[in-house]
Amino acid sequence: MHPRAFPFLTAASILLFGSGTASAHPHVFAEARLDVVLDAGHQHVTALRHLWRFDDLFSSTVLMEFDKNADQKLDDEELKEVSDTIHSSLADYNYFQLVTADGKDVKMKPPAQLIATFDNQQLLVLFESELETPIPLAGKVDFGVYDPTFYTAIDFTEDANMAVEGLPDTCTRQVIRPDPDTALAQNQKTLTEAFFNDPAGTDMSKIFATKLELDCQPKG
Incomplete structure (x- = not known):
């Protein structure tokens, strides 16, 4: 997560995660699963379900920062503080979500809540976001999860971790993993100096x- 997502971090934590400016390399790593939710008729996309498992270093730092009673674990109240902090802090980044239909951005509702928990000493974050308006499975629809500041690497280790249950047989699915060098070369004309220097990230970062x-094609 971008450092501004955790403004409570101590000076020691800031030394671990950076000064708060954008970086060409991520400092926080998470393995992810994304489930695209369809309506009952399997004709429209209604929501996205997310599961993020964070790396050991980041998880241990969160544990250290929120363990108010120093019992080396987070109780329900402490976990709620983690959840609420992440929820409010990622709002400006659309919760790292990217949805487009035929190349046009699709608006998402903020998730009602996030659930933070620990499993095998790793921080897990789960949440569901609904689309403002369900979109039909027609033409090309893309779903991505990315940090526009490049501070956090959201990694789908297997193609199966980006899933759709009940996808109609009129649709095909493909996981696209852009090569950074190729993406830069293909978009060089549209990438400005501001893209590389803006600590808040830009829309162009979605190319990565x-x-x-x-x-999805209409039925014959």
Whole structure:
């Protein structure tokens, strides 16, 4: 997560995670799963379900920062503080979500809540976001999860971790993993100096996102 997502971090934590400016390399790592939720008729996309498992270093730092009673674990109240902090802090980044239909951005509702827990000493974050308006499975629909500041690497280690249950047989699915050098070369004309220097990230950073692409054709 970008450092501004955790403004409570102590000076020691800031030394671990950076000064708060954008970096060409991520400092926090998470393995992820994304489930695309369809309506009952399997004709429209209604929501996205996320599961992020964070790396040991980041997880241990969160544990250290939120363990108010120093019992080396987070109780329900402490976990709620983690959840609430992440929820409010990632709002400006659309919770790292990218959804497009035929190349046009699709608006998402903020998740009602996030759930933070620990499993095998690793921080897990789970949440579901609904689309403002369900979109039909027609043409090309893309789903991605990325940090526009490049501070956090959201990694889908297997293509199966970007899933759609009940996808109609009129649709094909493909996981697209852009090569950074190729993406830069293909978009060089549209990338400005501001892209490389803006600590808040820009929309162009989506060219580096791993995406699930659905290509749906009308029934014959």
